[in-house]
Amino acid sequence: GAVVSQHPSRVICKSGTSVKIECRSLDFQATTMFWYRQFPKQSLMLMATSNEGSKATYEQGVEKDKFLINHASLTLSTLTVTSAHPEDSSFYICSASDRRVWNTEAFFGQGTRLTVV
Amino acid sequence: RKEVEQDPGPFNVPEGATVAFNCTYSNSASQSFFWYRQDCRKEPKLLMSVYSSGNEDGRFTAQLNRASQYISLLIRDSKLSDSATYLCVGSEPGGGADGLTFGKGTHLIIQP
Numbered sequence: 497g498a499v500v501s502q503h504p505s506r507v508i509c510k511s512g513t514s515v516k517i518e519c520r521s522l523d524f525q526a527t528t529m530f531w532y533r534q535f536p537k538q539s540l541m542l543m544a545t546s547n548e549g550s551k552a553t554y555e556q557g558v559e560k561d562k563f564l565i566n567h568a569s570l571t572l573s574t575l576t577v578t579s580a581h582p583e584d585s586s587f588y589i590c591s592a593s594d595r596r597v598w599n600t601e602a603f604f605g606q607g608t609r610l611t612v613v
Numbered sequence: 614r615k616e617v618e619q620d621p622g623p624f625n626v627p628e629g630a631t632v633a634f635n636c637t638y639s640n641s642a643s644q645s646f647f648w649y650r651q652d653c654r655k656e657p658k659l660l661m662s663v664y665s666s667g668n669e670d671g672r673f674t675a676q677l678n679r680a681s682q683y684i685s686l687l688i689r690d691s692k693l694s695d696s697a698t699y700l701c702v703g704s705e706p707g708g709g710a711d712g713l714t715f716g717k718g719t720h721l722i723i724q725p
Contacts, residue, residue, distance in 0.1 A: 502656075530713070539621065539717035540657070540700070589656050593713060599645040599664055599704060602713055604656040 498524045500592045502605025509580055509612055517575045517608045519590030525570035526592035530602065531563075534587040546573060580612045616640075617703050617716040624721045626691055633687040634719045636701030643703040643714070646684045648675055651698045651718065660699070661686070688721075696723045 499522040509515050519529060528547050532540045544565050546552035552565040564576040573592070577584055587609050593602040616639040626632045638646075645664045649657035661668050663684055667676040674687040688695055701716040 528713070530715075539698070540651070540715065541717075542715060587654065591657075595713075599662075601647045601659055601662060601704070602702065604649075604658070607656045609654075 498522075498603045500526075500590065500603045500605040502590055502608055504608055505606055506609045507611070509610070511581055511612055512579055514576055514578045515580055515610060517577075517588055517590075517610075519573045519575070519592065519605050521571050521592045521603070524592075524603075525594050526573070527570065527595045528593050529567055529573040530591045530593075531565060531573075531575050532589045532591070534589065540589065543575075577610065580610070582612045585610055585612045617701055617714045619699075619701055619716040619719045621717060622720040622722075624719065626721065626723055628691060628693055628723050628725050630691050631687065631689045632691055632721065633685055634699070634721075635683045635685045636716050636719075637683045638703045638714070639682070640703060640705060640714065641682065642705045645704045646675075646677060647702040647704070648684075648686050649700040649702065651700060653697075657700050691723045693723050693725060696721060
């Protein structure tokens with residue numbers, strides 16, 4: 497199956513700093529990428545959806561100025577958590593899909609475990 | 614707003630039993646569906662794709678009921694390793710960011 501690489505897998509940062517998470521589709525072009533957050537023992541929560549070359553669409557309650565999403569190419573999207581605080585500590589996962597391909601599924605990255613201290 | 618709804622569970626099922634759970638969708642334009650499995654602290658992985666009336670893979674059977682707008686996942690002879698969260702995803706043709714809608718998952722616990 498297609499491969500989506502997410503980096504870093506784990507990151508610890510100090511409160512107030514920014515963290516960038518990368519999501520790359522390695523063997524296909526991702527027209528659309530989805531960013532999720534998952535707190536312990538809770539379900540995946542969609543944060544935002546982005547189409548390549550367009551601004552991301554954020555879910556209600558997700559601050560777009562805090563969670564900056566860039567999807568400038570068909571193989572790379574980044575999520576930057578700005579001015580991170582301990583409550584931002586979570587598991588962040590991306591998924592990617594080529595929506596030009598009929599009936600294709602989305603492929604998930606391995607996730608990034610963010611700890612803000 | 615397009616929705617994919619799942620019973621979050623948890624479903625506590627004895628090992629060896631058969632378990633089924635449904636996923637309902639609101640967008641009648643959805644043409645294909647996917648079941649993903651997510652293990653604790655891991656990313657979701659594709660379990661099955663459903664393009665027509667259903668699909669079967671070993672102990673797993675997915676069935677699509679377009680009239681009632683739901684997809685079911687049936688697991689026979691359940692094993693301890695089946696414990697996971699199962700995510701349902703609906704896909705509509707035409708592409709674009711709105712083409713995939715994710716459910717929030719059903720938590721399944723297989724007990725010895």
